[in-house]
Amino acid sequence: MGWLRAGSGARSPWGGFRGQARLSVLWGMGLLTAGCASAGPAGGHAGVDPAARAPAALGAAGASLADHVQDQDPTLLPSGVRVFTADGTPSSWDALLAAAGDARVVLLGEIHDDIVGHRARHALVRALAGGAVAGPGWAAAAPADPEESACASHVVSLEMLETDVQLVVDEYQAGLITADHFRRAARPWDNHDRDYEPYLAVARACGFPVVAANPPRRYVNRVARLGETALDALAPEALATLPPLPVAPPTERYRAQWNALMGGGAGHGSAPTHGAPAPHGAAAPTPPLDPVLQAQNVWDAGMAWAVARAAEAHPQARIVHVAGSFHVQDRTGIPEHLERYLPGAAVLVVVAFPEAPGAPFDLGRHGGKGDFVLLTER
Numbered sequence: 280m281g282w283l284r285a286g287s288g289a290r291s292p293w294g295g296f297r298g299q300a301r302l303s304v305l306w307g308m309g310l311l312t313a314g315c316a317s318a319g320p321a322g323g324h325a326g327v328d329p330a331a332r333a334p335a336a337l338g339a340a341g342a343s344l345a346d347h348v349q350d351q352d353p354t355l356l357p358s359g360v361r362v363f364t365a366d367g368t369p370s371s372w373d374a375l376l377a378a379a380g381d382a383r384v385v386l387l388g389e390i391h392d393d394i395v396g397h398r399a400r401h402a403l404v405r406a407l408a409g410g411a412v413a414g415p416g417w418a419a420a421a422p423a424d425p426e427e428s429a430c431a432s433h434v435v436s437l438e439m440l441e442t443d444v445q446l447v448v449d450e451y452q453a454g455l456i457t458a459d460h461f462r463r464a465a466r467p468w469d470n471h472d473r474d475y476e477p478y479l480a481v482a483r484a485c486g487f488p489v490v491a492a493n494p495p496r497r498y499v500n501r502v503a504r505l506g507e508t509a510l511d512a513l514a515p516e517a518l519a520t521l522p523p524l525p526v527a528p529p530t531e532r533y534r535a536q537w538n539a540l541m542g543g544g545a546g547h548g549s550a551p552t553h554g555a556p557a558p559h560g561a562a563a564p565t566p567p568l569d570p571v572l573q574a575q576n577v578w579d580a581g582m583a584w585a586v587a588r589a590a591e592a593h594p595q596a597r598i599v600h601v602a603g604s605f606h607v608q609d610r611t612g613i614p615e616h617l618e619r620y621l622p623g624a625a626v627l628v629v630v631a632f633p634e635a636p637g638a639p640f641d642l643g644r645h646g647g648k649g650d651f652v653l654l655t656e657r
Contacts, residue, residue, distance in 0.1 A: 354406040357398040359636070359656035365647050367640040375651050376406055379627055383597060384586060386613060388604035388630035388649060395655040396631035397474045403629070404481055404599055408433060430485035431597070434589045435478045438582060438602035439468050440491035442520040448491050452483055465491075478601065490589045492600060494521050494581035503574035510577075522577070522584035527619060528568065529576045533611040537572050540605065579606055583616030590621055604630045608648040633657035 351357065356372035364370050379385050385407070387400050408430045440448055444465040451461040461467070467475065482489045498521060501509050510524055518524070529537070586600050606612045608630050617626060630649035636656045645652050 354402055357395060357402060359395045360399045360631075361654045363640050363645070363652045363654065365650055365652065367642055367646060367652075370651065375403070375629065378650065379403065379407055379597075379629075381625060382627035383590065383624040384617065384621070384626045385597065385599045386607040386626060386628045387599065387601045388607040388628065389601065390604060390631065390633055391468075391474075392470070393631060393633040393655055393657070394474075395657070396633060396653060397477075399631060399653055399655065400601065401477045401481075404433070404435065404478060407431065407597065407599065408481060408485055408487075430487070432487075432593070432595050433482075433485070434488045434490060434593050434596045434598045435482045436490040436492045436582075436586050436589055436598055436600040437475060437478065438493045438600075438606065439471065439475050440465060440489075441493045441495045442491050442581070442585065443495045445491045448489050452479065452489055454483075475601075487596075488589065488593065490585050490600075492582045492585035492602075494578055499574050499578050499581075502577050503571045506570045507573045507577060522580045522616075526577055526580035527616065529572060530611065530615055532609075533576075533615065534572065536605075536609060536611060537569075537575065541571075575612075579612040580616045582606065583613045583620050586613070587617060587620035590624065604632070604648070627651075629653065631655055 362370045447464045450456045628649040631653035
């Protein structure tokens, strides 16, 4: 029986998904300045062309995509998305929903400017809610008991909102402030209305909590510049927006993935180690941890801590967390920290990658990235 089963226009200068992930990571730490050509999150720098990921058949404008999906059942898999299991076996939307129905936590990894991937994740959240929340022109299903919600209980958690704006998010969701004041005070990404507001709309309709899960970028940046111990100087009010310190160090597996992402044996910003090799039979010395990797690790731990706290505060709810794919893929990063913060929880990882129409599942690039992998048309 399922657990709470629900009835830029500018391309990365590095190119490809590795380059996009690299830029997204560095932007998130505040290490990229305004004007950088980025395929990652927007906000005060060169933004994402809304049409950049729209399938060619839908026209150049992002609005064409919105018009196209408006007439479809918003709980079904959008066109242009194929579902696979971790080993590349073709799967189905129903199989994905069934697996999500058995999970306590669902981690959704995205490429931030993948429009079709965003639509698939919106549909997934609506479907998990029980189909009670629909898109434009679709009525919500009525509950059997008028005093009960038509929605299966969930919490929506987002990397795209930082922990220090939780009060603003709560006020917005409760209808206490306008959308304009939310945009001004919550620092949402430039593509919020198109890509992340749909999650907030589902949450409002169902009464779901929304968790602003990302550690404040100014503190992540401080770690990237000075190391994790630099957080010790922060005031108690600032530390309350972060996970318990010190966080567990990154695993060797995650560190290897980080080094590969950053383009070589040493992590971005780390200096090569020197000195005589270890004596025969002795363990080689562990090289000092790159401050930028420390920042990435705090970033992951912070989101995992937010998810775990939400799970503890809402024991009957499933937690759905949306983040950049590198934070969750291969079950490293957030999933590893969740094992410590929320031991024994059933966690499902779903990642999506934009590809040319009909492109095959590539075991080298896609294999094992998630329990389910979505290939979306770009």
